[in-house]
Amino acid sequence: MSTQRLRNEDYHDYSSTDVSPEDSPSEGLSNFAPGSYQRFGDNNNTTWFQTLIHLLKGNIGTGLLGLPLAxxxxxxLMGPLSLLVIGIVAVHCMGILVKCAHHFCRRLNKPFVDYGDTVMHGLESSSSGWLRSHAHWGRLVVDFFLIVTQLGFCSVYFVFLADNFKQVIEAANGTTNNCHNNETVVLMPTMDSRLYMLAFLPFLVLLVFIRNLRVLSIFSLLANISMLVSLVMIYQLVIQRIPDPRHLPLVAPWKTYPLFFGTAIFAFEGIGMVLPLENRMKNPRQFPVILYVGMAIVTAVYISLGCLGYLQFGASVQGSITLNLPNCWLYQSVKLLYSIGIFFTYALQFYVPAEIIIPFFVSRAPEHCELLVDxxxxxxxxxxTCVLATLIPRLDLVISLVGSVSSSALALIIPPLLEIITFYSEGMSPLTILKDALISILGFMGFVVGTYEALAELIQPRSSHITTHSPSAFI
Structure with missing residues (x-):
């Protein structure tokens, strides 16, 4: 049994940080014309509105909730300006990836290339013999960072679920129906957050045993509805009675800025979904407009919630804004509702590393043991992912670390280098080369400094951080 057969029969290679279980590639490619934007034919392809919804869904998740702390x-002042700049650069890199993918589709007469294929073909077209001979490493590097990113997302989900459920349970004895005059409550101590993570472990294991993507699509719908309702309620809270912002610093100490970078790039890391979304459109020529409109909406949501959340909760803002919600039944239900959405989203985020890793092991197992090995x-x-979450139980540091280590590579470092490798032999202006080099250097600096600061803060915190059981969160 070959790995290729296993992939063709059991797995759909989206190579994406977002999975749309409802859609799968069509087998009919006979009508493909060289240079065409159409990839998989007409069956089950998405409209511009459906593509826009998928784009928004894939970018708005737990990273959004961490932006007030970012x-x-x-x-x-520096926070929203930096979010705007990072958003513009991230969207530009998405456009670079789409342009390079179209180039190789036309050049190689292929109906579709994913992120890994594009990097591999870029190295194959390089003028360097060493790069051409090691072109297969391009796909391996992209797959590696996709695995790290997606498993990092899953670890973030463990911490998020544990923190929110722990807070709801500990505050249950003081939860009221009055959401306006909320007072500090005496929390009822419960078990450590790591034990909550272990409590969720068997349920998440059973969830990922579901291998049918159409069944997962039902969970995806439930997750989207619950998270949308929760976000509406969170916005409704943060826009009310905003405190005087004059005591908040316009520019924070530079030591904490790398933590901002990691969280911001974690939120904007949706580049892996760009090519699959473009491929599934009925009219792919509309995709560039949808990409820029959709990401403009995402950037506006990021900046607005980040600023409003910080203005509302000030220095007491926590790793997820849900942990700052008032101690009344309405907002406690919001925490639980968003947690339910994150719980079901775990299986969707888990799908991408699963379809990369599992075929390697199953293809080497006896045929009668394939299901057991799977x-x-x-x-x-x-x-x-549970072990990683227990080792770093601080939600803000997990988000910053994942963003700095892997998201910066996929979103900022690789695309500009890919453009240089792809088009250098065909002639590029020095200004374009300089622009690409600066973006990659920015991404690499964020990768190094952000990772270092996150690890340093984890090993030796510079200040007492507000834990999830702090009474001040309910004032």
Missing amino acids: VKNAGL LCVRTAMVCL
Whole structure:
């Protein structure tokens, strides 16, 4: 049994940080014309509106909830300005990836290339013999960072679920129906947050045992509805009675800025979904407009919630804004509702590393043991994300670390280098080369400094950070 057969029969290679379980590639490619934007034919392809919804869904998740703390780490003025700049650069890199993918589709007469294929073909077209001979490493590098990013997302989900459920349970004895005159309550101590993570472990293992993507699409719908309702309620809270912002610093100390960078790039890391979304459109020529409109909406949501959340909660803002919600039943239900959405989203984020890793092991197992090996590998991967979450139980540091380590590579470092490698032999202006070099250097600096600061803060915190059981969160 070959790995290729396993991929063709059991897995759809989206190579994406977002999975749309409802859609799968069509087998009919006979009508493909060289240079065409149409990839998989007409069956089940998405409209411009559906593509826009998928784009928004794939970018708005737990990273959004961490942006108020990110703004605190950058400053009330520096934070939104930096978010705007990072958003513009990230969207530009998405456009670069689409342009390079179209180039190789026309050049190689292929109906579709994903992120890994594009990098591999870019290295194959390089004038350097060494790069051409090691072109297959391009796909391996992209797959590696996709795995790290997606498993990092899953680890973030463990911490998010544990923190929110722990807070709801500890505050249950003081939860009221009055959401306006909320007072500090005496919390009822419960078990450590790591034990909550272990409590969620068997349920998440059972969830990822679901391998049918159409079944997962039902969970995706539930997750989207619950998270949308929660976000509306959060916005409704943060725009009310905003405190005087004059005591908040416009520019935060530079030591905390790398933590801002990691969180921001974690939120904007949706580049892996760009090519699959463009490929599934009925009219792919509309995709550039949809990309820029959709990401403009995403950037506006990021900046608005980041600033409003920081203005509302000030220095007490936590790793997820849900942990700052008032101690009344309405907002406690919002925490639980968003947590339910994150719980179901875990299986969708888990799908991408699963379809990269599992075929490697299953293809080497006896045919009668394939299902057992599949389930064992899934269990081991979920346990790995749980272990990583227990080692770094601070939600803000997990988000910053994942963003700095892997998201910066996929979103900022690789695309500009890919453009240089792809088009240098065909003639590029020095200004374009300089622009690409600056973006890659920015991404690499964020990768190094952000990772270092996150690890340093984890090993030796510079200040007492507000834990999820702090009474001040309910004032």
